[in-house]
Amino acid sequence: MTGAEAAALPDDGASRTPDRLRLRASRLLSQLTTRSDRLISDGLAQADARKWHYAVLASLQDHGPASQASLSRRTSIYRSDMVGVLNELAERHLVERAPDPADQRRNIITISARGRGQLRRLDRILDDLHDELLAPLDPAERDQFVQLLVRLLDHHTAGTP
Amino acid sequence: MTGAEAAALPDDGASRTPDRLRLRASRLLSQLTTRSDRLISDGLAQADARKWHYAVLASLQDHGPASQASLSRRTSIYRSDMVGVLNELAERHLVERAPDPADQRRNIITISARGRGQLRRLDRILDDLHDELLAPLDPAERDQFVQLLVRLLDHHTAGTP
């Protein structure tokens, strides 16, 4: 009986979302993430890439060749999904997949010259996309935001390294 | 040729994620959101509820009865999915679904006494869950975090009200 009901369906002149809903961090997170994900995948699609591609290429570049399993751990892409991602990357000749002579179960994945080039492109694209994503924040706030995210994520990742 | 490769697959003593990947806001967002979503849905499941239930009940309580379509707009739950959510809520007698005498296309959805009770429960549960979600932040930082999220989301929602 707040008075809002008294208006008996004003079609909702205010189709507003209640604050207790609108301001829940969980909801803000998932809504923003939905937008962010779309922004990123659309952006990367224009370079014939997906975010997984970037993750794998960056990990190869920064920490060297690796087996699929360890790439999985580095990127937190499920090993089931890694198969497809590596297929896509190999199709595009961005990585080499070779059997490990020392352990016949393993494939050793190596980034190719072309892969390094693509990685540079993707890095530039992602810089731009993040500029768009974080547009309303000044540099200090962007840092702050990232730091807050890191602290939260670390906290909730404590048990699952 | 950074030297990392020289170790020739040390199985990765450091199965570390490269910073350029780890610190991308988009990635932090989606990882954190994954955890957050799981936290919230698990928590709500213990009250036989889903986050959509909360959204609908809160909207009904705060802005009064509405048609399914306008609930859709208030909560940004797709109208296709709203059907199912309202079925669940009606099953539990948390809302009433009645045809609108003034417009035969519409159903008017009203929150029930029981629905109001449930909403109070869910609000308490969500408070606790958010306490867990934001645990590493002090009150000022939580505010800051929420404000940053709001600003970002508002910016990316500008075109799509």
Place this chain on the structure above:
DNA sequence: CCATTGCGTTAGCCCAACTAACGATAGGCG
């Protein structure tokens, strides 16, 4: 030598976000 563990791979599940289409009604306009 056998049991356990790790690897790559395939298949499939669940959920959320979203699109397409449809029958029915409302409302505006000529």
Place this chain on the structure above:
DNA sequence: CGCCTATCGTTAGTTGGGCTAACGCAATGG
């Protein structure tokens, strides 16, 4: 009035991400 378009509730289906289950095979080690 009659037509046109928009809106409403609903069903069905798509896509994509995260995840589980199970497999055959190789490595490891008690």
